Amino acid sequence: MDETTGTVMQPTGDTDTTSPARAQVPTPAQTDAPAPFDPAALASCPSRFFNRELSWLAFNERVLAEASNMNYPLLERLRFLSISGSNIDEFLMVRVAGLAGQVRRQIEEASIDGLTPGQALAATHEKVLELETIQQKTWAGLKAEMAEAGIAVIGDETLDPEREQWLKDYFATDIMPVITPQAIDPAHPFPFVANQGIGVLFSLNRIADNAPVMEMVLIPAPLPRFVRIPGEEAAWISIEDLICRNAGTLFPGFKVGGHGVFRILRDSDLEIEEDAEDLVRYFRSAIQRRRRGLVIVLQLQGKFDPAAEEMLRGQLGLDQALIMKTEGLIGFSGVSAICDEDRPELKFEPYSPRYPERVLEHDGDIFAAIREKDIIIHHPYESFEVVIDFLRQAARDPDVIAIKQTLYRAGKQSAIISALIAAAEQGKSVTAVVEIKARFDEEQNLLWAGQLERAGVQVIYGFIDWKTHGKVSMVVRRESDLGNGRGGYRTYCHFGTGNYHPITARIYTDLSYFTADPAAGRDAGKLFNFVTGYVEPDETELLSISPMTLRSRLYELIATETANAKAGKPAAIWAKMNSLTDPELIDHLYTASQAGVDVDLVIRGICCLRPGIEGFSENISVKSVIGRFLEHSRIWAFANGADLPSRQAEVLITSADGMSRNLDRRVEIMIPMRNKTVHDQVLDQVMLANFIDTEQSWLLHPDGTSERVGEVEEPFNLHRYFMTNPSLSGRGASLASGRKVPKLSLRRGNI
Incomplete structure (x- = not known):
């Protein structure tokens, strides 16, 4: 029994996990790893992977460590404790419950790291108890600080007569x-x-x-x-x-x-x-x-x-x-x-997202701004209202004839739903793909589906086996001039890395990509036909779609980098995602590393890849960014024969994480960034800022420990950077007066 908190817990060894500067993924599979990580043996050994459940708990330990981060205001640290508690609850209700169910059914099939369900359940229980003890210690410390700041959390102590009577x-x-x-x-x-x-x-x-x-x-x-x-x-x-x-x-x-x-x-x-x-x-x-x-x-x-x-x-x-x-x-x-x-x-200074200046330059006409050229909206630094306004404008525009929309999570008070209903009531053809298998949002999505149907929206529930997780919206508009001397229909598309959810869009960092590229419009139409009518696309021009082509497209791009490295050309892969657990994708990255490809990953949550092993994954680095905002965007960048970052690089955004479920059991999208300004914003701004961040970053080591980036001579905070600087594609002509966006530069030690 811990003397400070009274939490009954199993012994966890001598590792100090209470330090906010270091966290550990204590996977039992490490004990089977060839010492000292023999590359030849690792190639077919489960020890080349970290355990998924324990890696997730290590992520939540990093979240919990922010509750002790003295760089944050007091009540924001308390919020991190709350988030940690909510995270663990959901993890227990889903992942641990799943392991317990496998044990009850006497399933002995090992996971990719070599652990049976029984072994994984025991190790997970042990780590959860360890985190519970850290939570209790953190709570005790925060209570004491709050009391000093004039915020008391009482129990059975006696109060003054007035407050006793009120209670x-x-x-x-x-x-x-x-x-x-x-x-x-x-x-x-x-x-x-x-x-x-x-x-x-x-x-x-x-x-x-x-x-x-x-x-x-x-x-x-x-x-x-x-x-x-x-x-x-x-x-x-x-x-x-x-x-x-x-x-x-x-x-x-x-x-x-x-x-x-x-x-x-x-x-x-x-x-x-x-x-x-x-x-x-x-x-x-x-x-x-x-x-x-x-x-x-x-x-x-x-x-x-x-x-x-x-x-x-x-x-x-x-x-x-x-x-x-x-x-x-x-x-x-x-x-x-x-x-x-x-x-x-005692809180973060309030932050008001910017509305894209390019849209304002067109007097709020989003279609005109998109016609001029593609645009990326970087949430939460730029307002989610532009996504809502895209649909609101479509709803009231007499020239818009059709709207198609995927909905995975939309929230409880959704302006998106209201816009779709308004469009249907205006007599437009509106199709909504409502994913009722969105975990913990099933009930809310059923309510939205009912409201949409009553308004005349054609509601589709997608596939029984696959979740429709891709974030896509398309608007078909009648226009008099398509640039070819005649009129017709133009399709405007929105592709996102995050949900159509106005609340999470205030705290999740995501990308919203708007384009009127005819090829993107044709591909979006094929995607909706696939989900609504099971009409599998024979080919697409820009979009990669899982579970059909997204995995193979990633493998092609990784293989190109591998071949370039073997040929002595510059070869590198940058990627940002929430989780990386798919063993086949991880093995492709291991192969690329062994060929000499520099692989730099920003993975907020679960990472089953073991980086930095000499002769095996020594060219792979993994960092996790935890801070004021939740890093959620998914991005891939491939050097394509030139040093990253460069205009020659292949840059793609996607709704998919590097997980088997995203690549094989969900409908996801991935699309390349071909417009120069958009390409530069995603690569030279978003990705580069993540790599050079020092104030909110944790580095993953080969033994499973994660460690904060230490103090450096020139610290950099990526969230602060984006809160104080406009994005590239959304800035319009407003910077011509001399207000510049600080250009980021890469120092190899940053990644």
């Missing part, structure tokens, strides 16, 4: 009518505890006859996780502590002997049945089943009565479940409420 009144008026105490005995069946549900077990004695009674109070989801107590000096209390403080009011006639708070997580993944006759009806029932999934985590807070704990274990059915005990807080995602405290000096 009693609030409990009586706002909490008591909502909660329902339930006795736990043979006459009362054990209640259902919802996924992520929090409950309190009370050990009571009836005063009249001293009879012992056990009572459970389940905290309804609509109640706030933390309550702000009025007053000039900020004070917050968790909902469970508030209930426990008022146990006497809740149970008159009883003596409270003790209490314990618990929380559960359930298996929340959805399995798709290939023979589902009605996909919509199937998902409506599957969502209901998910809410009653098997318990995969039981968290216990406080000194639990042994009998109460045994009862919980028996009633919840904890086969292959992880049990976590702590004296600290449970459910760290909930601390995000405290981040709303009105203390601007």
